[in-house]
Amino acid sequence: QDLGARAIRAKIPNLPWPARVRDAMSVWPPMIAFFGGGVPKVVYELMPELSPPKALLASVFLYNMPHMVRGYLRGKVATLNASSPNTQLEEVAKDETYGDLIMRAQWTHKNGLESFPVFAAGVIAATVAGVERRIVGKLAAFHLLTRCAYSALYMGGGTSEQAGYGRAVVWMLSLLSSCQLLKLAADASK
Helix, strand or coil, X not given: CCHHHHHHHHHCCCCCHHHHHHHHHCCHHHHHHHCCCCCCHHHXXXXXXXXXXXXXXXXXXXXXXXXHHHXXXXXXXXXXXXXXXXXXXXXXCCXXXXXXXXXXXXXXXXXXXXXXXXXXXXXXXXXXXXXXXXXXHHHHHHHHHHHHHHHXXXXXXXXXXXXXXXXXXXXXXXXXXXXXXHHHHHHHCC
16 A cells, blocks of 8 residues: 555544445545536547437446346246246345356446436436537447446456456446536536
């Protein structure tokens, strides 16, 4: 550990360091966007321009993709129990071969469901407010790229601390792009 990190941790002694970072993660992106920050233009300009409806449809696909992976793997372990799928999920999670990946796919799917409303609100609000379509399309593409990275890191990145920090960074970037879209909409609506 470098001395800078130790000094920061010493100033907030009540919680272990990872807990402090994790607990603050949800607050940083909206605060950054509120004060005019966001994904740097030089970064989002590298993205392709997507139409808002295509971006929303792609997001629906991305948050459901882990659900399909989970369903496929569950089919390797057991026959679908449509009358009690959540109970069955708990059972197949114990499978030595696929259990961990099944649960990782489930958690990735749930995270995608949680991120979609903010993204959809950002895309729709920015579009309705008249934010330049090119900017909306490029920020939406950036969001989708970070969601792809998040899914790959969560389902295939392992359980190391480094993988966890990688997921946290791309998750924060995806939320930042959504919040940036909302801020652009708010500014355009003045």
